[in-house]
Amino acid sequence: MQQSASVENRDKTSDLDQIEQKLEQGQRLTFEDGMTLYQSHDIFRIGKMAEKKALETCGNQVFYSLNRHINYTNICKFNCKFCGFKRWHGEDGAYTHDVDAVVDFARQAMKDGATEVHIVGGIHPGLDFDYYVDMLKGIRDLSPDIHIKAFTAVEILDLVKKSKLSIEDTLLALMDAGLGALPGGGAEILDDDYFNQVCRSKSKPDIWTDIHTTAHRIGLHTNCTMLYGFVETVEQRVKHLLRLRDIQDQALEHGKANFQCFIPLPYLKPAWISRESSEHEESSDLIDGLEDLRTIAISRLLLDNVDNHKAFWPMQGVNLSQVALTFGSNDLDGTVRYYTIVDKTYDNNTNTLPVENIRSMIVETNRIPVQRDGYYRPIQKS
Ligand code: V47
Numbered sequence: 179m180q181q182s183a184s185v186e187n188r189d190k191t192s193d194l195d196q197i198e199q200k201l202e203q204g205q206r207l208t209f210e211d212g213m214t215l216y217q218s219h220d221i222f223r224i225g226k227m228a229e230k231k232a233l234e235t236c237g238n239q240v241f242y243s244l245n246r247h248i249n250y251t252n253i254c255k256f257n258c259k260f261c262g263f264k265r266w267h268g269e270d271g272a273y274t275h276d277v278d279a280v281v282d283f284a285r286q287a288m289k290d291g292a293t294e295v296h297i298v299g300g301i302h303p304g305l306d307f308d309y310y311v312d313m314l315k316g317i318r319d320l321s322p323d324i325h326i327k328a329f330t331a332v333e334i335l336d337l338v339k340k341s342k343l344s345i346e347d348t349l350l351a352l353m354d355a356g357l358g359a360l361p362g363g364g365a366e367i368l369d370d371d372y373f374n375q376v377c378r379s380k381s382k383p384d385i386w387t388d389i390h391t392t393a394h395r396i397g398l399h400t401n402c403t404m405l406y407g408f409v410e411t412v413e414q415r416v417k418h419l420l421r422l423r424d425i426q427d428q429a430l431e432h433g434k435a436n437f438q439c440f441i442p443l444p445y446l447k448p449a450w451i452s453r454e455s456s457e458h459e460e461s462s463d464l465i466d467g468l469e470d471l472r473t474i475a476i477s478r479l480l481l482d483n484v485d486n487h488k489a490f491w492p493m494q495g496v497n498l499s500q501v502a503l504t505f506g507s508n509d510l511d512g513t514v515r516y517y518t519i520v521d522k523t524y525d526n527n528t529n530t531l532p533v534e535n536i537r538s539m540i541v542e543t544n545r546i547p548v549q550r551d552g553y554y555r556p557i558q559k560s
Pocket of ligand 1: 360362403404443446511
């Protein structure tokens with residue numbers, strides 16, 4: 179027993195040696211390398227590799243922004259199995275803000291110093307295309323400078339249907355109204371079987387890809403995400419990361435824009451599932467901290483062509499997000515203020531972090547905090 183355990187350990191070490199060597203020689207990691215990394219218990223060694231990669235890619239700086247997340251409606255016609263945000267029309271807690279209210283949220287955010295708003299909502303059949311265009315125009319009228327990152331690919335697909343335009347023309351109309359970038363949501367795990375199991379009616383992996391690829395082609399930057407710890411396999415995670423890498427390769431070669439940032443999102447069990455847990459055996463319990471760090475680090479190593487990797491503190495938790503800065507992340511999102519996509523965060527609904535806290539979290543990791551704009555450019559302070 180003793181002997182076979184040590185042989186196994188030696189094999190694992192030599193596998194990691196090989197991966198480290200590949201990284202040193204600037205070679206790309208493969209699917210098999212991704213699986214090896216996930217099977218290894220040497221989380222700190224993997225973390226060190228990822229930290230090195232992050233330092234080589236982004237230097238010693240860690241980004242944050244002064245931002246605000248705004249949700250215009252939680253009414254949604256879809257029924258994704260992981261979601262705690264959606265409400266049916268007429269259900270307790272369902273809301274839809276009119277355009278003026280959304281513009282007012284943005285106005286208040288700007289008064290508080292925000293340079294960026296992140297706007298998403300449910301797929302509400304009762305809102306027409308003009309609602310979305312007027313929302314963007316209303317916020318753009320407040321300021322030519324506020325960065326508007328809005329509407330996941332699933333919302334864009336809905337807007338394509340509502341506008342009766344092509345994907346490209348829909349995006350162009352939204353850009354004309356003020357849209358600055360697409361957030362990364364809705365990718366979940368880009369795998370047909372996974373989508374069939376988890377969110378069959380919502381969309382398809384190819385459509386998510388198509389919308390982001392079109393955006394890149396016409397000069398609209400986007401983000402990408404991975405929802406992990408729900409029902410997916412490790413194999414599906416690795417394939418998802420490599421699929422994002424392929425999309426980014428294409429964008430960097432042919433596009434006018436690309437993925438600006440990757441955000442790994444740990445599954446957080448919604449309250450309704452906890453209440454009905456016996457009916458939903460497929461929803462696992464929360465993923466643990468080492469698995470979060472492993473996923474953050476492996477994402478940095480596999481998704482080697484997306485410069486910025488975000489530790490999204492409302493979902494990763496504040497403390498783990500700080501540690502993530504030494505496991506390959508280089509962006510802490512921002513001040514956020516309200517986050518309601520998940521109904522229970524790791525930090526008991528901590529919804530905002532004062533900028534001083536964000537900066538000191540970064541300084542403690544021996545990095546330099548840098549406030550960024552929506553295009554990942556440092557904001558110069560006068
Ligand atoms: O698409 C939904 C995920 C996403 C749960 O682009 C859940 O800067 C965990 O994409 N547990 C929306 N995850 C959030 C998102 C995002 C967040 C922060 C920054 C950016 C960015 C994008 O949240 C959804 C889905 O993948 N999600 N429910 C849940 N219970």
